[in-house]
Amino acid sequence: MSIRHSLLALLHGQPRYGYELRVEFEDRTGAAWPLNIGQVYTTLDRLERDGLVTKEGDDGGGHVIYSLTEAGAEQVRAWFSGAVDRGNPPRNEIAIKLALAVTMPGVDVSAVIQSQREASLRALQEHTQSRKSVGANQRPADTAWLLVLDSLIFQAEAEVRWLDLCEARMVQFQPGGNQ
Incomplete structure (x- = not known):
């Protein structure tokens, strides 16, 4: 499962902070694959490093808001338009x-x-x-x-x-x- 692409897709709709992304992901997937909040923030840090998201400041409550960059939006479009790679199956x-x-x-x-x-x-x-x-x-x-x-x-x-x-x-x- 691509947490990276999932977070980018959720940011495509609107800027959010990490906990909101986690809740939104679990709401949309029925919490079938619970996300660790540390995993969310680690992924957001990597996405920022890669120029796919940017920090917009905070919401006044101490939550850092992330938004999608144009490069991030392109990643989302590419992810939705392409097939999931089956060349390297997950461990079973x-x-x-x-x-x-x-x-x-x-x-x-x-x-x-x-x-x-x-x-x-x-x-x-x-x-x-x-x-x-x-x-x-x-x-x-x-x-x-x-x-x-x-x-x-x-x-x-x-x-x-x-x-x-x-x-x-x-x-x-x-x-x-x-x-």
Whole structure:
């Protein structure tokens, strides 16, 4: 997830201070990916260093207000017009855990898979219930959160399907299986 581009996009609408950016990000994404306020300010410092934002002073309450520069606005336009790079996939802790489990003696890989399947199904149920609740009382502002929920639902469904495949592979490669 690009915090850098997310903050730039939020500043595209209006100048804000760090805490406002954090709240706005979490509101728009349903807090699916909570931001640490230190991460927000560290990112803002880097964006200022790179000439993408500028400090506008403070709001009278001690909050430093940041605004987008023209170079920052260009970054936002480029980010929205381009595709997300899939060339370097993020680390997937579950895949790493299973890859190591199948190569370690004494690890009950089936139990690892079953434990994760239960957690994934629970997450799928929670996301689906949230989707139903938000959808039943949908306001125009809920569209962003619904998009995030749909993404989480599809990811959880894919994860459960992948775990089913992992389990089938484990059966296939056990002694007596078809190798």
